[in-house]
Amino acid sequence: MSDILLDVRDLTVALPEGAERPNAVEGISLTIGKNEILCVVGESGSGKSMTAHAVMGLLPKPHVKVTGGQALYRGRDILTMTEAEQRSLRGGRIAMIFQEPMTALNPLMTVGDQIEESLKAHSDLDKAGRRARVVELLADVGLPDPEHLRRSYPFRLSGGQRQRVMIAMALALEPDILIADEPTTALDVTTQKQILDLIRTLQAEKEMGVMFITHDFGVVAEIATHVAVMQHGRCVEIGTAEQMLNAPKHPYTRDLIAAVPHYIEHRDDFLKQGEALLQADKVCKTFHLGGGFLRKGRQIVAGRDITLTIHPGETVGVVGESGSGKSTLGRCIVGLHKADGGRILYQGQDLVALDRKRFRPFRKDIQMIFQDPYASLNPRHKVADIIAQGPIAFGEPRAKALDRARELLRLVGLPEQAAERYPHEFSGGQRQRISIARALALEPKLIIADEPVSALDVSVQTQVLDLLDEIRHRLGLSMLFITHDLRVAAQVCDTIAVMQKGVIVEMNTAREVFQNPQHPYTRTLLDAIPGRGWEIPEDLRARRHGGTHDGRGAVA
Amino acid sequence: MNRDFWKAFARNRGAVVGLAIMAAVVICALFADLIYPTSPWEMSTIPFQPPLSEDAVLGSDTLGRDIAAGIVHGARVSLLIGLTSTAVALLIGVTLGAVAGFHGGRIDDAIMRFTELFQTIPNFVLAVVLVAIFTPTIANIVIAIAIVSWPPLARLARGEFMALRSREFVQAAVTTGQGTGTIIFRQILPNSLSPIIVSASLMVATAILLESSLSFLGLGDPNVMSWGYMIGAARTVIRQAWWMSFFPGIAILLTVLALNLVGEGLNDAMNPKLARKGRA
Numbered sequence: 001m002s003d004i005l006l007d008v009r010d011l012t013v014a015l016p017e018g019a020e021r022p023n024a025v026e027g028i029s030l031t032i033g034k035n036e037i038l039c040v041v042g043e044s045g046s047g048k049s050m051t052a053h054a055v056m057g058l059l060p061k062p063h064v065k066v067t068g069g070q071a072l073y074r075g076r077d078i079l080t081m082t083e084a085e086q087r088s089l090r091g092g093r094i095a096m097i098f099q100e101p102m103t104a105l106n107p108l109m110t111v112g113d114q115i116e117e118s119l120k121a122h123s124d125l126d127k128a129g130r131r132a133r134v135v136e137l138l139a140d141v142g143l144p145d146p147e148h149l150r151r152s153y154p155f156r157l158s159g160g161q162r163q164r165v166m167i168a169m170a171l172a173l174e175p176d177i178l179i180a181d182e183p184t185t186a187l188d189v190t191t192q193k194q195i196l197d198l199i200r201t202l203q204a205e206k207e208m209g210v211m212f213i214t215h216d217f218g219v220v221a222e223i224a225t226h227v228a229v230m231q232h233g234r235c236v237e238i239g240t241a242e243q244m245l246n247a248p249k250h251p252y253t254r255d256l257i258a259a260v261p262h263y264i265e266h267r268d269d270f271l272k273q274g275e276a277l278l279q280a281d282k283v284c285k286t287f288h289l290g291g292g293f294l295r296k297g298r299q300i301v302a303g304r305d306i307t308l309t310i311h312p313g314e315t316v317g318v319v320g321e322s323g324s325g326k327s328t329l330g331r332c333i334v335g336l337h338k339a340d341g342g343r344i345l346y347q348g349q350d351l352v353a354l355d356r357k358r359f360r361p362f363r364k365d366i367q368m369i370f371q372d373p374y375a376s377l378n379p380r381h382k383v384a385d386i387i388a389q390g391p392i393a394f395g396e397p398r399a400k401a402l403d404r405a406r407e408l409l410r411l412v413g414l415p416e417q418a419a420e421r422y423p424h425e426f427s428g429g430q431r432q433r434i435s436i437a438r439a440l441a442l443e444p445k446l447i448i449a450d451e452p453v454s455a456l457d458v459s460v461q462t463q464v465l466d467l468l469d470e471i472r473h474r475l476g477l478s479m480l481f482i483t484h485d486l487r488v489a490a491q492v493c494d495t496i497a498v499m500q501k502g503v504i505v506e507m508n509t510a511r512e513v514f515q516n517p518q519h520p521y522t523r524t525l526l527d528a529i530p531g532r533g534w535e536i537p538e539d540l541r542a543r544r545h546g547g548t549h550d551g552r553g554a555v556a
Numbered sequence: 557m558n559r560d561f562w563k564a565f566a567r568n569r570g571a572v573v574g575l576a577i578m579a580a581v582v583i584c585a586l587f588a589d590l591i592y593p594t595s596p597w598e599m600s601t602i603p604f605q606p607p608l609s610e611d612a613v614l615g616s617d618t619l620g621r622d623i624a625a626g627i628v629h630g631a632r633v634s635l636l637i638g639l640t641s642t643a644v645a646l647l648i649g650v651t652l653g654a655v656a657g658f659h660g661g662r663i664d665d666a667i668m669r670f671t672e673l674f675q676t677i678p679n680f681v682l683a684v685v686l687v688a689i690f691t692p693t694i695a696n697i698v699i700a701i702a703i704v705s706w707p708p709l710a711r712l713a714r715g716e717f718m719a720l721r722s723r724e725f726v727q728a729a730v731t732t733g734q735g736t737g738t739i740i741f742r743q744i745l746p747n748s749l750s751p752i753i754v755s756a757s758l759m760v761a762t763a764i765l766l767e768s769s770l771s772f773l774g775l776g777d778p779n780v781m782s783w784g785y786m787i788g789a790a791r792t793v794i795r796q797a798w799w800m801s802f803f804p805g806i807a808i809l810l811t812v813l814a815l816n817l818v819g820e821g822l823n824d825a826m827n828p829k830l831a832r833k834g835r836a
Binding site for chain 1: 723728731746
């Protein structure tokens with residue numbers, strides 16, 4: 001009894017009528033004990049956040065209601081408590097951190113004041129005492145110069161620092177239970193590692209129970225003591241981390257684990273043949289921000305002397321954290337940005353020197369796949385039109401272009417009927433397939449894929465990656481694959497270029513980069529891969545290597 | 557898609573009422589000659605007839621003209637001016653805003669400073685000056701109203717274009733080799749229309765008010781009967797014969813109210829975030 005902090009029994013949360021399923025969460029039971037980290041894993045829409053929000057009393061009233069079950073905190077049901085009781089519990093005993101550190105802090109209050117708020121409400125410390133506590137908390141979460149930072153506004157802090165502030169805020173009253181809702185999803189890998197380490201250290205220090213929501217089994221392997229897997233609002237499997245990671249039983253858990261991207265060791269090294277298809281030679285790009293008629297703006301160097309080559313049939317991965325300039329490089333190549341200096345030679349022709357008009361013929365050859373599947377398709381056009389617009393712009397007759405669009409849809413694994421529908425009727429993974437079809441419509445030789453899977457769930461990620469891999473082999477395409485996730489790059493890339501602050505610090509075959517990294521930054525990135533110490537169970541590994549994934553087309 | 561739109565629109569009761577009133581006004585305007593075949597300028601009865609008298613339901617004015625006939629025929633002018641001036645304002649505003657928002661940089665600066673120039677001058681004063689300089693004909697009134705009311709539309713269109721220009725589907729259109737014209741008209745414009753249509757519907761109401769105000773001051777087209785003119789002409793006898801200004805006033809009030817309600821309904825129906833409220 002004493003060890004169990006939170007005991008959720010048969011919790012059911014109903015969705016309003018007309019939603020895709022009647023209950024967001026159906027009959028969930030789980031417990032969090034002292035000193036335990038329970039990872040709740042599932043795809044988006046599986047109800048994992050809803051469970052946490054129900055416990056915190058944060059459901060969007062009155063549309064979503066708890067219709068059954070209990071959530072016992074030390075034996076007392078939170079769900080039947082009065083608002084006032086719930087509130088004191090929320091602030092003091094159960095704390096929560098959120099996914100988006102950028103929006104979770106009030107931009108008009110200093111960091112210190114925000115942390116102080118909950119102290120003001122829930123403790124009887126005086127002003128000096130509160131201030132001392134704030135400084136202590138900021139130091140606890142590893143922020144530099146807490147005395148000074150206390151007086152800063154959130155916009156001065158990076159994403160990782162903000163997440164630390166959020167954690168400091170959550171810890172202010174020394175809660176028993178910390179609920180973390182995908183706290184590292186919006187962060188870079190290296191920052192993610194630091195935050196995971198921090199949460200683990202603090203948890204051990206304060207003997208808290210932690211409920212950690214994530215969709216990434218790598219993160220689970222990094223932090224969990226217990227794991228619960230959720231699918232469509234139900235908990236399909238629950239157990240200790242050891243048992244779940246190494247001997248998962250439920251087919252869905254096995255699917256999820258099989259989908260975790262990892263380095264494929266037996267991939268053959270790519271043989272460079274013939275002339276380079278694309279050669280970037282000392283490409284530079286600087287952005288001028290703000291500024292205007294009389295003011296001087298800021299400058300951001302997004303690329304400095306970037307040199308890289310792509311051979312026919314080769315997939316080059318560009319890996320780096322956000323702001324490292326990797327997207328800018330891709331955009332310079334497709335001509336969305338103009339490089340300030342250097343040359344980008346495509347089959348010997350310098351693209352940087354071309355104006356819009358003379359660049360146009362090359363657009364056919366170089367196509368781009370964008371990151372956000374929700375923003376990259378025009379919501380008011382039918383799928384067939386979206387795919388056919390490129391060829392039509394290049395003078396292909398409309399009827400022929402539309403026929404081709406249907407063919408392409410089949411190629412990317414979508415039914416032909418999809419052609420007559422609008423983008424909003426498709427899921428993220430399906431939209432990304434449409435994006436790929438659009439890029440293929442012009443029969444390009446080179447595809448720039450800008451984080452094509454980072455907005456997708458892990459299981460869908462694998463399907464899209466497999467599709468990309470298959471298509472590029474079948475059509476003999478070259479690809480520049482931009483990603484922040486080394487694991488993803490490992491799956492599809494022959495060559496990997498690691499980028500930091502606008503500079504390529506290391507470029508080598510994928511095998512060398514993984515097994516024999518040269519640059520310290522590459523090593524940092526490799527170390528930061530969540531779940532590095534964890535070996536995916538052998539039988540599940542084999543499934544991926546065969547190249548066939550039975551989930552394809554079924555879930556997307 | 558269309559059925560969804562009407563459903564969302566109909567969920568707003570006020571909007572449906574507004575639409576009904578607007579339909580009535582439009583019917584008046586279209587069939588004015590059938591409802592009151594004689595000219596509204598004709599003296600049809602004795603002057604100063606109160607409402608509900610024998611040959612004038614809403615009374616007659618100082619010269620014995622039928623007020624009801626005036627209102628029915630006035631609907632024509634009000635609607636005509638409201639709609640055409642808004643159309644002209646849309647043309648100027650959306651074009652300038654689109655160009656500014658799409659190109660950005662210097663072009664944007666130049667166009668926006670030009671827009672601000674117009675925004676610094678009080679609307680009504682500028683309209684009065686314009687109509688006073690040119691002769692007060694319907695065409696000139698339309699142009700004057702359009703000239704004073706395009707700046708907000710330009711700002712709105714600019715904002716929409718700026719936001720959409722950097723969206724990925726627009727960039728995808730660039731990389732698939734579509735021309736600037738195609739991108740503006742096929743990709744961006746359809747996606748920016750919702751807020752523009754909403755504010756245009758409200759602008760029709762403002763235009764009708766502006767026209768009435770101009771006519772009230774005697775700057776309306778002297779050849780057409782309009783609601784503003786009727787109120788203006790009746791103001792000297794407002795204490796003896798309230799109905800002369802009351803009924804045209806009610807007509808203006810109802811029309812403007814209806815347009816605002818419709819605009820609000822359009823906003824609910826076209827703004828997907830609001831429309832989804834209550835369902836998600």
